[in-house]
Amino acid sequence: MGDLMKGKRGLVMGVANHNSIAWGAAKALHAQGAEIALTYQGEAFGKRVKPLADEIDCRLILPCDVEDAASMDAVFETLKREWGGIDFLVHAIAFSDKNELKGLYADTTRENFTRTMLISCFSFTELARRAVAIMPNGGSLVTMTYGGSTRVMPNYNVMGVAKAALEASVRYLAADFGPRNIRVNAVSAGPVRTLAGAGVSDARLMFNYQRVNSPMRRNVTIKEVGGAVLYLLSELADGVTGEIHYVDSGYNVMSMPALDELKA
Ligand code: NAD
Numbered sequence: 001m002g003d004l005m006k007g008k009r010g011l012v013m014g015v016a017n018h019n020s021i022a023w024g025a026a027k028a029l030h031a032q033g034a035e036i037a038l039t040y041q042g043e044a045f046g047k048r049v050k051p052l053a054d055e056i057d058c059r060l061i062l063p064c065d066v067e068d069a070a071s072m073d074a075v076f077e078t079l080k081r082e083w084g085g086i087d088f089l090v091h092a093i094a095f096s097d098k099n100e101l102k103g104l105y106a107d108t109t110r111e112n113f114t115r116t117m118l119i120s121c122f123s124f125t126e127l128a129r130r131a132v133a134i135m136p137n138g139g140s141l142v143t144m145t146y147g148g149s150t151r152v153m154p155n156y157n158v159m160g161v162a163k164a165a166l167e168a169s170v171r172y173l174a175a176d177f178g179p180r181n182i183r184v185n186a187v188s189a190g191p192v193r194t195l196a197g198a199g200v201s202d203a204r205l206m207f208n209y210q211r212v213n214s215p216m217r218r219n220v221t222i223k224e225v226g227g228a229v230l231y232l233l234s235e236l237a238d239g240v241t242g243e244i245h246y247v248d249s250g251y252n253v254m255s256m257p258a259l260d261e262l263k264a
Helices: 021-031 042-055 069-083 110-132 157-180 203-213 222-233
Strands: 009-013 035-040 060-063 088-091 139-145 182-189 244-247
Touching: 009 021, 009 069, 021 035, 021 042, 021 088, 021 139, 021 222, 035 042, 035 069, 042 060, 060 069, 069 110, 088 110, 088 222, 110 139, 110 157, 139 157, 139 222, 157 182, 182 222, 222 244
Parallel strands: 009 035, 009 088, 035 060, 088 139, 139 182, 182 244
Antiparallel strands: none
């Protein structure tokens, strides 16, 4: 327990269960004294999130579906009423039809392209706009991305395109809100076994491939990803905005896969 986030309040969006990256972030923030509000998507997730909320002394557990603008409005109205304002926002939300997270990217349908972009990319912009409206003293926003944004990852398909747009949004939002002392960054996590992660075909292969080919020869944990989110939201990162910060055991710096086995 430390006090890096003592006196700070904020919203963490995207906890589905104890494997969620958002949960790693919530725990890291709570351990440093932050007061946290959580959202959940639909009642089924709500039932799973409520016991987790208790673990981090969270009083505000609010429903929010980012496809529904009114539900986003309601969340920020509640935060304003209850707290007056917030200091940080964590956006750990993504969705695409799993039938299109396999095969060719070229086969993506118009309907799923639009929905994937809305939920996984544009929701961050829509939420950022609402969040900064109740950040009179500055603040910090973090979203979650993946390296399939800049390099092709088999089966990641339209989600890679959405993450590329999300990363561009981070830079534009950083420029928009920098003058108000609000920072905007993304954490690019290596593969983690979560509900959303399992939606990508051959997720296990991707997980194992990155493990054996990263400099550290291992995958990352939600604790490690949460630690980077904490850093970006804390005063330690007061000079950092518009960044895509990799937490992937170094996988992104590799050009050639590890071929130790082939030498034998
Ligand atoms: P997860 O399934 O635990 O979390 C995804 C969350 O998105 C869930 O809480 C779900 O309820 C929420 N969501 C989906 N559609 C929504 C909607 N319409 N309205 C509100 N919420 C909605 O999986 P995760 O892996 O923790 O995903 C969190 C973020 O991390 C995502 O942006 C994901 O792309 C990103 N990410 C994941 C990995 C990985 O390997 N798991 C790697 C890098 C980045």
